[in-house]
Amino acid sequence: MNFFSKIFELFSTEKYMEIIFEGFKTTLIISVFAAILGLLIGTVVALVSISEDSPVTRVLKAICKVYITIIRGTPMALQLFIMAYVIFTIRGFPEEITAIIAFGINSGAYVAENIRGGILSVDIGQTEAGRALGLSSRVTMFKIVIPQAIKNVIPAIGNELIALIKETSIVSMIGMFDLTMAAKIIGSGNNMASYVVPMSVVALFYLAIVYLLTFAIKRIEKRLRASDKR
Amino acid sequence: MISVNNVFKYFGDLKVLNGVSCEIEKGERIVIIGPSGSGKSTLLRCMNLLEQPTYGEVWLNSQLLTPPDPYLHFDVIKKSKTFTLLLEQLRAENSSLSEEELEQMAIMKIKAEDLLKKHEGKEYKKSLKEITVKYGIDINLARQNMGMVFQHFNLFNNLTVIDNLTLAPVQLGLKTKEEAEKTAMELLKRINLEDKRDEYPSKLSGGQKQRIAIVRALAMSPDVMLFDEPTSALDPEMVGEVLDLIKELANEGMTMVIVTHEMGFAKEVGTRVLFMDGGVIAEEGTPEEIFDNPKNPRTVQFLKAVL
Numbered sequence: 001m002n003f004f005s006k007i008f009e010l011f012s013t014e015k016y017m018e019i020i021f022e023g024f025k026t027t028l029i030i031s032v033f034a035a036i037l038g039l040l041i042g043t044v045v046a047l048v049s050i051s052e053d054s055p056v057t058r059v060l061k062a063i064c065k066v067y068i069t070i071i072r073g074t075p076m077a078l079q080l081f082i083m084a085y086v087i088f089t090i091r092g093f094p095e096e097i098t099a100i101i102a103f104g105i106n107s108g109a110y111v112a113e114n115i116r117g118g119i120l121s122v123d124i125g126q127t128e129a130g131r132a133l134g135l136s137s138r139v140t141m142f143k144i145v146i147p148q149a150i151k152n153v154i155p156a157i158g159n160e161l162i163a164l165i166k167e168t169s170i171v172s173m174i175g176m177f178d179l180t181m182a183a184k185i186i187g188s189g190n191n192m193a194s195y196v197v198p199m200s201v202v203a204l205f206y207l208a209i210v211y212l213l214t215f216a217i218k219r220i221e222k223r224l225r226a227s228d229k230r
Numbered sequence: 231m232i233s234v235n236n237v238f239k240y241f242g243d244l245k246v247l248n249g250v251s252c253e254i255e256k257g258e259r260i261v262i263i264g265p266s267g268s269g270k271s272t273l274l275r276c277m278n279l280l281e282q283p284t285y286g287e288v289w290l291n292s293q294l295l296t297p298p299d300p301y302l303h304f305d306v307i308k309k310s311k312t313f314t315l316l317l318e319q320l321r322a323e324n325s326s327l328s329e330e331e332l333e334q335m336a337i338m339k340i341k342a343e344d345l346l347k348k349h350e351g352k353e354y355k356k357s358l359k360e361i362t363v364k365y366g367i368d369i370n371l372a373r374q375n376m377g378m379v380f381q382h383f384n385l386f387n388n389l390t391v392i393d394n395l396t397l398a399p400v401q402l403g404l405k406t407k408e409e410a411e412k413t414a415m416e417l418l419k420r421i422n423l424e425d426k427r428d429e430y431p432s433k434l435s436g437g438q439k440q441r442i443a444i445v446r447a448l449a450m451s452p453d454v455m456l457f458d459e460p461t462s463a464l465d466p467e468m469v470g471e472v473l474d475l476i477k478e479l480a481n482e483g484m485t486m487v488i489v490t491h492e493m494g495f496a497k498e499v500g501t502r503v504l505f506m507d508g509g510v511i512a513e514e515g516t517p518e519e520i521f522d523n524p525k526n527p528r529t530v531q532f533l534k535a536v537l
């Protein structure tokens with residue numbers, strides 16, 4: 001049998017398609033919710049790390065710094081293992097949630113660094129002008145600085161989301177059944193007994209998501225740039 | 231109106247202001263000139279606390295804006311244990327001096343050697359706090375009364391012209407959106423830029439940006455306007471329109487402090503000129519006194535170089 005008839009076999013066998021969509025669903029669920037969690041954590045951490053110094057924020061800042069250092073300094077797979085085998089060890093704890101939390105926390109650290117960089121890249125004169133008018137630092141931040149920072153940050157956040165989606169493929173290491181795992185199952189001996197086709201098809205699935213996401217981000221960027229054509 | 235009292239400013243080890251004092255009265259138009267790096271911008275920015283003075287105090291309309299400087303408050307010094315002990319010691323050593331002279335001496339010694347900070351610890355901090363509470367420092371409120379115009383305009387890039395003008399009055403609850411827009415349109419009409427109301431700053435020329443930045447400050451109806459080299463980032467052909475607007479404000483009696491390198495303008499519009507050099511006010515006087523008859527050799531040298 002050649003490559004193309006194998007592709008036909010895969011797409012026409014209901015069992016295989018079910019496996020693929022089951023895996024696809026898991027990948028999507030983990031990616032979407034981890035992305036949301038990551039954006040939330042990242043935003044909060046970024047805001048803390050640029051806040052004015054006070055005894056309270058100094059402690060919070062130190063915590064954020066430790067968090068970012070640990071997350072960025074250790075492998076994702078290890079963080080996932082720790083989440084699955086050290087923290088959420090309760091029997092029957094939904095593994096999707098374990099994965100979402102692990103990836104969300106991981107993504108948060110990178111998002112935080114991106115947002116922080118984006119905010120710091122906004123000209124200090126913008127803040128000074130706001131404060132000089134008597135606006136509080138909070139209003140200045142939310143009405144002037146952050147709207148401008150978002151423009152700078154969108155591309156980097158987009159890259160982070162793409163990396164996140166691809167990285168979720170390691171959940172099979174804690175026995176989860178995602179899109180990558182689906183390819184492995186379909187290709188195994190008691191199914192198609194060949195990996196080339198299922199792996200290629202799954203690769204196309206990943207490419208499609210990444211392409212769609214890239215496209216969406218380009219659109220958003222373009223829209224946001226409307227206000228500063230130079 | 232604004233009173234700057236013995237202000238020192240350090241950036242790390244760099245001493246930029248070295249004890250500056252000045253009083254700005256209502257209706258005055260103070261022009262600050264001086265060589266680059268002499269601390270002109272820093273002094274102006276200390277007035278609205280964009281820079282926090284290291285020592286010394288800034289007052290606006292009898293309201294203290296900086297943390298209090300205990301060495302400027304005799305009552306704080308006199309209440310301290312250090313003072314009592316020092317006074318006793320001095321009294322024993324100099325029996326010929328009057329009580330008043332002894333107190334004077336003790337105060338000078340305490341100031342010069344920073345003794346309160348060294349000896350009083352918690353007490354020192356408490357007295358600072360007392361004064362802070364007493365004067366109820368609200369820097370955001372104070373800034374509403376001090377308009378600031380920057381060298382690089384600093385219009386809000388994410389907002390249209392009209393939103394630039396209305397953001398602060400609306401956010402601070404001084405005006406409703408409609409009232410703020412009405413005022414803003416009047417101000418835009420005044421500078422002939424009504425048709426730019428919905429443009430973003432990136433589409434405007436430098437001169438237009440700076441005139442809008444000026445009316446943005448005016449929209450808060452401030453008591454005093456601070457200008458930091460308002461024309462030095464402009465192409466030469468746009469300097470005139472901005473200076474004309476400032477002159478108009480001057481004629482209307484607006485109190486202002488202007489840092490500028492435009493000597494002709496300084497002479498024309500200023501009621502008093504401060505010449506700064508090396509972090510101090512090296513000479514001050516009327517425009518005639520400073521420009522036509524400077525006394526300090528450094529002023530003479532500076533004016534020779536720029537005129």
Ligand SMILES: Nc1ncnc2c1ncn2[C@@H]1O[C@H](COP(=O)(O)OP(=O)(O)OP(=O)(O)O)[C@@H](O)[C@H]1O
Pocket residue numbers: 241244246264265266267268269270271272273
């Ligand atoms: N935020 C800062 N951090 C460190 N050094 C600073 C800072 N702001 C100003 N300085 C330094 O303080 C000195 C005085 O600066 P300032 O801007 O007040 O001078 P200026 O008189 O306004 O000069 P110019 O005419 O060039 O504007 C300069 O040596 C400058 O490098």
Ligand SMILES: [Mg+2]
Pocket residue numbers: 270271272459
């Ligand atoms: Mg300057």
